Amino acid sequence: MAQTLPLNQDITLSVIKTACSSCNLRELCLPYGLNLEELERLDDLVSTRRRIKRGDHLYRAGEPFDAIYAIRSGFFKTDVLLEDGRDQVTGFQMAGELLGLDGICTEHHTCNAIALEDSEICSIPFNRLESLSREIHSLQHHFHKVMSREIVRDHGVMMLLGTMRAEERLAAFLLNLSQRFTARGFSHAEFYLRMTREEIGSYLGLKLETVSRAFSRFQEEGYIAVQQKHIRILDVGGLKALMNHRA
Amino acid sequence: MAQTLPLNQDITLSVIKTACSSCNLRELCLPYGLNLEELERLDDLVSTRRRIKRGDHLYRAGEPFDAIYAIRSGFFKTDVLLEDGRDQVTGFQMAGELLGLDGICTEHHTCNAIALEDSEICSIPFNRLESLSREIHSLQHHFHKVMSREIVRDHGVMMLLGTMRAEERLAAFLLNLSQRFTARGFSHAEFYLRMTREEIGSYLGLKLETVSRAFSRFQEEGYIAVQQKHIRILDVGGLKALMNHRA
DNA sequence: TTGTTGGATTGATCCAAGTCAACCGTGAAA
DNA sequence: TTTCACGGTTGACTTGGATCAATCCAACAA
Incomplete structure (x- = not known):
């Protein structure tokens, strides 16, 4: 079973057969606003699902980026590390939220994503997401909203830390x-x-x-x-x- | 002349005839990586250019969002305001950088953008940017990179503020x-x-x-x-x- | 030339949060 | 059952940056 395999980098072919179209997080997650036909096309893309055990990394800073991840269940933290050893948690993520958006700009992850409990994630190859969102307007728009929401969230944290x-x-x-x-x-x-x-x-x-x-x-x-x-x-x-x- | 017109909300038909294709910021700004033909299509879209005088708002928190802005020249700050009056500067932006990405998620601006010196901006209608980036792959990809870069930048600020x-x-x-x-x-x-x-x-x-x-x-x-x-x-x-x- | 005004500097004092350290509670391993 | 380890709590003390306040300086208007 997926849980007992060596983890992290191994792509564990998952037994979870959930599809976006039947996922109860679809109103929170990437599929928001898609119609049935569009949902099915997204399903094709989100083929890989993976279990991450508590304490394990979903990805590490510096690793090449090629997919973003939707949390199907569980709980994650992301953190960044400074050269001198200081680190800071930049966020806590729960079901329906996306991980990995920070990797797009350099094509490498810029933070670590670590499961705080046994979790399941859906892996979304980024180049395929881009090509699908060139075809599905509402997917494109929603993805932009999700990225923008992340920026706004970060501004909130800056406010919190600063004032x-x-x-x-x-x-x-x-x-x-x-x-x-x-x-x-x-x-x-x-x-x-x-x-x-x-x-x-x-x-x-x-x-x-x-x-x-x-x-x-x-x-x-x-x-x-x-x-x-x-x-x-x-x-x-x-x-x-x-x-x-x-x- | 544009400088002497009443400012802010007024769309001052600009005398600046600069186009993306001849802009010396194109390697920093949105047009990065586009070929000549693609550049010209982006030019069509970025028709409105505007001068913003020192101290004036490019936009205010709460206003409806419909365009993002590229700084052609000048210097801006963005800030967010809490109900109790506290505010925080969330960033300083200079030529070639984009403003307004925070507005995508709610379709309203979530911060204020204020010119710190007399500036010129290019206005990019967001729905047209989305449709053009459905056609031009490299534009789409670069736009995603820019948004991602903003997220990474914010993480850096969080680090700074937190540690x-x-x-x-x-x-x-x-x-x-x-x-x-x-x-x-x-x-x-x-x-x-x-x-x-x-x-x-x-x-x-x-x-x-x-x-x-x-x-x-x-x-x-x-x-x-x-x-x-x-x-x-x-x-x-x-x-x-x-x-x-x-x- | 002289105010005036807004920003910048500098000093004295205070306090919120950091540091250091002891101790507690819970759960896993022996 | 005891031991151990790790996370959490609490107390005593220190300190970096806030606060309060005086003064300086440059730009500009009168």
């Missing part, structure tokens, strides 16, 4: 996760974090101790209940208020 | 400007900053006083010579070293 204080950053982070879980039909108020305090800190430009203290503060204030990675949001309004007041 | 200390950020900023001026045929060692200390600070997640102090430090160390907005880089190596050492 917010520690507790605001964490509040923004939790609200963002909550909202994305909601969009996937999960509870908006209760979820498991897939990442460590250190990874959250890296993403938010904070040290893990600061993240931990902020969680404790939120709990004291009654905004959330934390038990390790299990989070329950008790007072969305409280978290939001925390972000908007220029304290 | 670097004040002086490292400023060093990185100066080196980046220097490198972009070089790519445009200007001196890598001597240039005028178009933005204030406050705008630099906003971009780098620092207060203007901190930026100013860092400039003074760099001068004391002999890395640069600063006089107001005029910068001379005296020791590139020194600046680079400053960035790489986990001090």
